Amino acid sequence: MSRPEETLPPDLFYSDAESRKYTTSSRILSIQSSMTHRALELLNLNTPSLILDVGCGSGLSGEILSSIPPSEGGPHIWIGMDISASMLDIALQRDVEGDLLLADIGQGVPLRPGSIDAAISISAIQWLCSADSSDVSPVGRLGRFFGGLYAALRRGGRAVCQFYPKNDEQRSMICNAAIKAGFGAGVLEDEPGTKNAKLYLVLTVSGGDVPKGDITGVVNGMEGVDIMDQRRGGKAGGRAADDRKGSKRWILKKKEPMERKGKVVKASSKYTGRKRRIAF
């Protein structure tokens, strides 16, 4: 499938015709609704909450938020943000319950600190990775978005962002921007290795009543989820011992950038970093 992000900026791409196509396609409808339900499951809300829908489009996921029955903690009140006026126009025609804002998420989130319980975003944040004019940078826009979102969420709040990264570089750019903003971040991948793979970035704000302050606490107890912890935290002790000043690994690490700079560096061999014995 071609990537719409590469053709036009989102406010121009989702024109009247494209927005209508998006909202009436039954395939997109079913994918959107399954992703929204999955995101809600990850948010695990048990009281009616104020939710921010980032890139709400025509309000497809918002409708689901308003229709959650009281037994499952709903119905939620939501605020939607989107950059495409045509999409919001269709949302108006469909008479959605949430409040809509025409806003660019790359310019930040214009909400008071600590005001919302949770945030969801379905297939939106990959749009931040493509800069459409020379005075903006994707990293800057991602930083402003996650910074604004982090501030707007209450302590102990959560955000789930489903996104389609173009490659691993984009994926790590998005994750790093979220971590830099202060979130406890983790990625949940549904149907990995297939064409239908879906990535959910699960963000937590520490404090409040989160059982364990990161994604492993969120998905703990969910069915069919394997946890792959790739953080270096657990290995910190071992790494410090290896990288001790004066060790062979430390010397090689120091030599490598010097060599790259074109400095004269002694060749490395099996004798590098070895002690000179007095036995001679």
Add this chain to the structure above:
Amino acid sequence: MKILTTSFLTCAVKACKSSPLSFPLHYKDAELEQSDIAYNPRFLINILPRIDWDAVRVTATELGFTVPEEKPELPALDASSSTDTIEPADEKTLRELHTLLLETEVREGKLVCGNCGHEYKIKEGIANFLLPSHLGEFELFPFCFLH
């Protein structure tokens, strides 16, 4: 645009974030509409501690409503209790809050920032928070002066 949403919105310009004048945003030429939203006491009890009551009072006065000076006290509900346990006096407060915060909507008008004076237009209930690029990304500008 619900009054509840207004009580959480600030000016989107980064320079205004630090100024106390940027919140709440002030309504100008507002046209009101009453909509119908399902009454949801649990939501109100959940959200009320986070609402800045002074800001709601400012907004409500601008729109021609009168609200009490003190934030109404509500009982804390835990997740297991049912809505039947709400006292009739609290019920009345909750209904009034519901009408004011959720059912009163602004259809047309403007929201004005008290610090920079930027006007956010509201059309058919949708507020336009798009900033012109010089306001939205101004942190890049210092680099321009170096050349």
